[in-house]
Amino acid sequence: MQQPGGNARYTASVVRRTLHRSPVAPPVVLVREVTRTLPLGDTEVHVLHGVSFEVASGEWVAITGPSGSGKSTLLGLIAGLDVPTRGRIVVDGRDITHLHERDLARLRNEHIGIVFQTFNLIPTLTAQENVEAPLYVGPKRREARARAAEMLERVGLADRRDHRPHQLSGGQQQRVAIARALVTEPALLVADEPTGNLDTTTGAQILDLFGRLRDELGVTIVVVTHDPQVAARADRILHLVDGRFASDADAYAVQVASDGGAA
Numbered sequence: 284m285q286q287p288g289g290n291a292r293y294t295a296s297v298v299r300r301t302l303h304r305s306p307v308a309p310p311v312v313l314v315r316e317v318t319r320t321l322p323l324g325d326t327e328v329h330v331l332h333g334v335s336f337e338v339a340s341g342e343w344v345a346i347t348g349p350s351g352s353g354k355s356t357l358l359g360l361i362a363g364l365d366v367p368t369r370g371r372i373v374v375d376g377r378d379i380t381h382l383h384e385r386d387l388a389r390l391r392n393e394h395i396g397i398v399f400q401t402f403n404l405i406p407t408l409t410a411q412e413n414v415e416a417p418l419y420v421g422p423k424r425r426e427a428r429a430r431a432a433e434m435l436e437r438v439g440l441a442d443r444r445d446h447r448p449h450q451l452s453g454g455q456q457q458r459v460a461i462a463r464a465l466v467t468e469p470a471l472l473v474a475d476e477p478t479g480n481l482d483t484t485t486g487a488q489i490l491d492l493f494g495r496l497r498d499e500l501g502v503t504i505v506v507v508t509h510d511p512q513v514a515a516r517a518d519r520i521l522h523l524v525d526g527r528f529a530s531d532a533d534a535y536a537v538q539v540a541s542d543g544g545a546a
């Protein structure tokens with residue numbers, strides 16, 4: 284006999300992922316020849332030089348690379364926080380390349396969950412109220428309350444609903460931020476150095492949570508990190524160097540490179 288439930292759970296997870304990645308499903312993220320040039324005094328900084336990639340539905344991709352390589356800039360473009368100088372970006376079937384701020388804001392609210400290194404919770408609100416916040420423009424108050432409570436339960440914080448951020452540990456604050464990001468049931472979760480402010484054990488627990496939520500909710504995940512061990516948790520790693528992809532390696536190859544002392 285197998286361990287109780289273990290094998291069935293694994294099989295269900297694989298079936299779900301296989302379905303998510305069926306070739307008929309369009310990619311959740313499509314980036315084509317994207318450049319980003321930022322003004323700097325009298326000159327310009329070329330941050331991204333023609334980056335192209337896709338992320339399949341249900342896939343977990345890590346974008347890694349040294350500090351200053353353009354990771355956060357690229358994530359900001361996928362998240363609709365910034366617009367590219369040239370190229371094309373499609374998220375969840377919507378071409379967001381030329382959207383105006385109002386439409387981008389709606390897209391972020393409805394289709395993209397964003398998690399930051401510093402959690403960015405509203406300090407005066409309880410955990411429950413922080414998670415409800417994205418729903419104020421949507422469902423009615425009572426439904427918002429129920430959905431936020433359900434998400435807090437999913438991230439293991441059912442008993443911390445009435446705590447404010449300063450009454451929570453870093454790991455707990457990041458769980459609240461993840462619940463807030465997913466409460467609108469977005470197709471895409473993006474995270475910029477989500478474990479950067481956490482100790483190794485707590486960071487690993489947050490990555491476990493990402494994996495579980497991907498399997499349970501079918502959400503597509505893009506994580507930016509400079510940490511090879513965090514990147515190794517993804518299905519696929521894209522390595523950014525000076526605004527270009529160096530390789531589209533699997534976790535093993537990048538792990539070997541980092542063990543060998545390379546950046």
Ligand SMILES: Nc1ncnc2c1ncn2[C@@H]1O[C@H](COP(=O)(O)OP(=O)(O)O)[C@@H](O)[C@H]1O
Nearest residue numbers: 321322323328330349350351352353354355356
């Ligand atoms: N608002 C900005 N104005 C000018 N240069 C910027 C701006 N934001 C980022 N940069 C530059 O773009 C490059 C990439 O930055 P970033 O995307 O934050 O890198 P990473 O997240 O990989 O550390 C850096 O050289 C940085 O100095």
Ligand SMILES: [Mg+2]
Nearest residue numbers: 354355356475
């Ligand atoms: Mg960064």
